[in-house]
Amino acid sequence: MYTIEDLQTLMARLRDPDTGCPWDTKQTFSTIVPFTIEEAYEVADAIESEDFEHLPEELGDLLFQVIFYAQLGKEQGWFTFDKVVHSLVAKLVRRHPHVFPDGTLESVKSDQASQMSPEQDAEIKQRWEAIKAEERESKGAKGLLDDVPVSLPAITRAAKLQKRAASIGFDGEGVQAMIEKLEEEVAELKAAVKAQQDHHNEYCNSHIEVHDSIRDSIKEELGDTFFSLVNVARHLKVDSEAALRSANRKFENRIRYMEASAQEAGQSLNSLSLSQLDALWESAKQNECEKE
Template identity: 45%
Template sequence: MYRLDDLLFCMQRLRNPQTGCPWDLKQDFASILPHTLEEAYEVADAIERQDWPHLEEELGDLLFQVIFYGQIGSEQQLFDVASVIDKLVAKLIRRHPHVFPQGDLASERDPQITPQEAEVSANWEAIKAEEKRLLQASGRALPAAGLLADVPLALPGLSRAVKLQKKASAVGFDWQDVAGVLDKIREELAEVEAELESGDQQALENEIGDLLFAVTNLARHSRINPEQAIRGTNQRFQSRFEFVEQQIEQQGGWQQATSEQMESAWQAAKYYEKANS
């Protein structure tokens, strides 16, 4: 079986200036990024479909992205895969003192003592905060630009909304319960309806965004992952619509279909889905 060293060698061959692949040779950090995001989504898709053979393949594709970045970093004398692994393992040990009490990979905690999840989470955040402070003190990082400054802009919108909300919640800027969130959703929905009547497209976009942000808040308070929820809804819609397509085609096609037939087929799709779940 091929191993990690073989993959590293393969990557070096692909980037060999004389004998490598023309496509791989012209890539840089920025050009690879869209592929990395796509591979991450394909991993998520395989997991949600419980397609384990496909997941194995997609994890390989995602790993290749890391190896690719490492090779470019090595060529530019910035970092390499070995240094990435070194920093990762050191960080994991540092952030898990409840697993590695002596601060090294070999140390183990007493198996009779089970750390509490809340304590572990609080300790994790405290360690991250100290890491950030030390990094800033060393001059290797820009001064702090605010509590939300390190939430990546490239995250999917719903995921970034959750991270922003969690950061704000950590200092008490949050609704106390779900009831407050529901009130906010009703308020935002009313504002959307008002902008629909006004005809101001930019204002409508803003209000729809606010409504989505509020619904994301509801998902967070309910401990629901909004990205996972919307992907599930997308999949259900696709499955139901494919059922509707079959029904409509049997009745003469879309050009002949009435709104009543479409609604009837949609309800039949929901019933079929429930009966077979």
């Protein structure tokens, strides 16, 4: 079996300016980032589709990204893979004083109970957030939201912003309050859409386009609705990205079922009426229920 040392050797060989791979030798930190994001999503997809047979391969692809960055860091004299591992272990030991009481990997809490009380669990979470806040401050992040990456997917970033605000007590009064806030945002979105429709009706015989302010208002209200929906999901302890990916897969499966059904009848979807498409859609939903 190959080891992590073998993987590091392989990476160094790929980056060798004389005998390495031309593609690998051209890469930089910034050029690899898109591949890292892609590999992370492929890991998530394998897990959510329960494709555990291929999960080791996907995890390996993601690990390779870390090894690649470590090799680039070594070449620049900035850091090594060992530094990456050391930093990770040190951080996790520091963040888990309830497991490593003396702040060392070898220390063990003698009175560790098999199950923690809700009070102990809350205390651990509070301590975790306090330690993370200290770490952020040591990195120069002065504001509460300073180190939330701008490059995160919008839905993921919304949840992280909300969680960070909740860490100081700036949070809603439970799921029901969040749902009411969502309904409020939906009502404001409806009002913005109605304003657009009224504008069209008023100038239906002219070539005047929808006023920019109306379009901007709809965009803003849509954003607020998305943000509130993510907040509802967070309070329900549901991962918004995972929920949406699941909805995407369900939609895709239904469309594929509709395509197959139409093909069996010698038709194509673009030749069907809306009522026929609706009937196929309902059939696809019924097929899902039968499989369950």
